[in-house]
Amino acid sequence: KIPEVTIGRLSLYLRCLNEMEAEGMTVVSSAELGRRSGINPAQIRKDLAYFGEFGTRGVGYYVSELKNNIKEVMGVNRPYEVALVGVGNLGSALLRYKGFQRHGFRITAAFDVDLEDKEMPEGCTLYHADDMERVIQEKGIKIAIVSVHQSSVQEIVDRLAKAKVKGILNFAPTKVSVPEGVTLRDVDMGTELDILAFYLSLQEK
Amino acid sequence: KIPEVTIGRLSLYLRCLNEMEAEGMTVVSSAELGRRSGINPAQIRKDLAYFGEFGTRGVGYYVSELKNNIKEVMGVNRPYEVALVGVGNLGSALLRYKGFQRHGFRITAAFDVDLEDKEMPEGCTLYHADDMERVIQEKGIKIAIVSVHQSSVQEIVDRLAKAKVKGILNFAPTKVSVPEGVTLRDVDMGTELDILAFYLSLQEK
Numbered sequence: 001k002i003p004e005v006t007i008g009r010l011s012l013y014l015r016c017l018n019e020m021e022a023e024g025m026t027v028v029s030s031a032e033l034g035r036r037s038g039i040n041p042a043q044i045r046k047d048l049a050y051f052g053e054f055g056t057r058g059v060g061y062y063v064s065e066l067k068n069n070i071k072e073v074m075g076v077n078r079p080y081e082v083a084l085v086g087v088g089n090l091g092s093a094l095l096r097y098k099g100f101q102r103h104g105f106r107i108t109a110a111f112d113v114d115l116e117d118k119e120m121p122e123g124c125t126l127y128h129a130d131d132m133e134r135v136i137q138e139k140g141i142k143i144a145i146v147s148v149h150q151s152s153v154q155e156i157v158d159r160l161a162k163a164k165v166k167g168i169l170n171f172a173p174t175k176v177s178v179p180e181g182v183t184l185r186d187v188d189m190g191t192e193l194d195i196l197a198f199y200l201s202l203q204e205k
Numbered sequence: 206k207i208p209e210v211t212i213g214r215l216s217l218y219l220r221c222l223n224e225m226e227a228e229g230m231t232v233v234s235s236a237e238l239g240r241r242s243g244i245n246p247a248q249i250r251k252d253l254a255y256f257g258e259f260g261t262r263g264v265g266y267y268v269s270e271l272k273n274n275i276k277e278v279m280g281v282n283r284p285y286e287v288a289l290v291g292v293g294n295l296g297s298a299l300l301r302y303k304g305f306q307r308h309g310f311r312i313t314a315a316f317d318v319d320l321e322d323k324e325m326p327e328g329c330t331l332y333h334a335d336d337m338e339r340v341i342q343e344k345g346i347k348i349a350i351v352s353v354h355q356s357s358v359q360e361i362v363d364r365l366a367k368a369k370v371k372g373i374l375n376f377a378p379t380k381v382s383v384p385e386g387v388t389l390r391d392v393d394m395g396t397e398l399d400i401l402a403f404y405l406s407l408q409e410k
């Protein structure tokens with residue numbers, strides 16, 4: 001299995017290549033890609049070598065070609081529909097995040113147990129949580145974002161896995177288990193601040 | 206320097222120990238802590254060994270004692286005031302996140318260039334971005350969360366560093382540079398979905 005950290009870096013290279021392409025650059029060295037991404041050029045070459053030979057000796061990498069190669073490798077060369085479960089404070093912010101679309105992900109279905117006063121952006125329909133399995137299977141959705149309270153998250157994740165969802169991004173700060181074949185990513189914002197506090201306290205000691 | 210990944214795991218152990226203490230558990234083995242956190246018990250013992258001898262042979266760890274030891278090591282045994290810059294879709298959700306307080310962080314100052322229609326939760330005051338440096342220095346704030354558009358993020362981070370902020374959590378999907386002595390953590394939600402799509406596409410190939 002290729003480490004998730006490597007995939008995270010590929011996503012970062014993709015973002016840099018998109019920016020360079022927008023600036024009209026046609027070739028780039030691993031040193032320049034290193035400057036823009038903050039990753040050591042040797043690590044960049046190692047990451048790319050996992051997937052094949054992409055550079056041209058003496059020239060570097062062709063920006064558009066490398067971008068398309070990475071997209072192919074990452075499986076993001078086609079659009080994905082995404083489900084969002086829990087349209088509260090965080091969920092309604094995520095619905096409006098334009099960054100997902102830049103990566104090729106469109107939230108087309110949102111689910112909640114309370115449908116009052118929830119404004120949906122264009123292209124996204126709000127459903128009751130009871131309809132989650134039916135709608136997800138009809139639309140063939142394989143990726144879901146979960147932003148419900150931690151007391152309901154395991155039940156929601158179990159239902160998503162039964163509805164053949166294969167990738168879940170969880171924001172609830174609690175341990176969640178998923179069956180074989182489902183990838184889970186957790187974002188714990190409290191832990192992010194803990195890490196900042198740790199290095200701060202090191203300086204103060 | 207102790208790796209950030211290790212500190213992230215300490216934060217996870219802390220969350221598990223808090224849950225166990227709330228359930229009335231007084232002792233715990235590394236195997237049980239491994240089950241609850243999803244981390245291999247040998248890794249747990251290795252992480253804790255960085256900071257000292259915490260277990261008791263034949264008994265395991267005393268839950269409250271280990272919790273306090275880890276809090277001490279992480280520098281989170283005292284409350285921190287945090288600044289939030291950018292009170293838009295994401296920022297206003299973060300203002301209402303109760304998880305930060307559980308870790309000992311209270312957002313007490315929020316900054317924006319547009320002060321219209323922004324409702325502040327109790328204990329947090331909204332200021333204009335022009336007052337950022339003055340307020341941060343008066344309050345002695347050392348940690349800041351930045352949720353402004355990527356076009357303004359570098360300027361904001363430079364100003365925060367000048368105001369002696371030492372830890373910054375950035376949500377804008379772009380490379381940000383910080384001076385020596387400032388710790389930066391990036392959360393890129395687009396990358397999280399890229400990682401899910403990668404493993405999904407592996408299964409489909």
Ligand SMILES: NC(=O)c1ccc[n+]([C@@H]2O[C@H](COP(=O)([O-])OP(=O)(O)OC[C@H]3O[C@@H](n4cnc5c(N)ncnc54)[C@H](O)[C@@H]3O)[C@@H](O)[C@H]2O)c1
Pocket residue numbers: 085086087088089090091111112113114129147148149150152156171172173189298299300301302304
């Ligand atoms: N607010 C933030 O910025 C933030 C930051 C980090 C993590 N989180 C985590 O994200 C989650 C959501 O936080 P929030 O602040 O948006 O909470 P919230 O209470 O504002 O929103 C939760 C939403 O989930 C819905 N819901 C509850 N049970 C459901 C179910 N069974 N099926 C579908 N929908 C259901 C509720 O109706 C509500 O709309 C929590 O676990 C929280 O810890 C929030």
Ligand SMILES: NC(=O)c1ccc[n+]([C@@H]2O[C@H](COP(=O)([O-])OP(=O)(O)OC[C@H]3O[C@@H](n4cnc5c(N)ncnc54)[C@H](O)[C@@H]3O)[C@@H](O)[C@H]2O)c1
Pocket residue numbers: 093094095096097098099290291292293294295296316317318319334352353354355357361376377378394
């Ligand atoms: N919405 C999301 O859920 C989400 C998710 C991931 C990442 N992000 C990132 O977080 C950032 C904020 O996203 P958003 O959706 O909240 O955007 P938004 O436009 O809703 O909010 C941005 C806020 O920043 C304020 N602002 C602009 N310039 C400022 C300055 N110089 N000083 C202080 N405040 C300033 C604006 O007035 C506005 O209130 C963006 O970089 C976005 O890419 C957002």
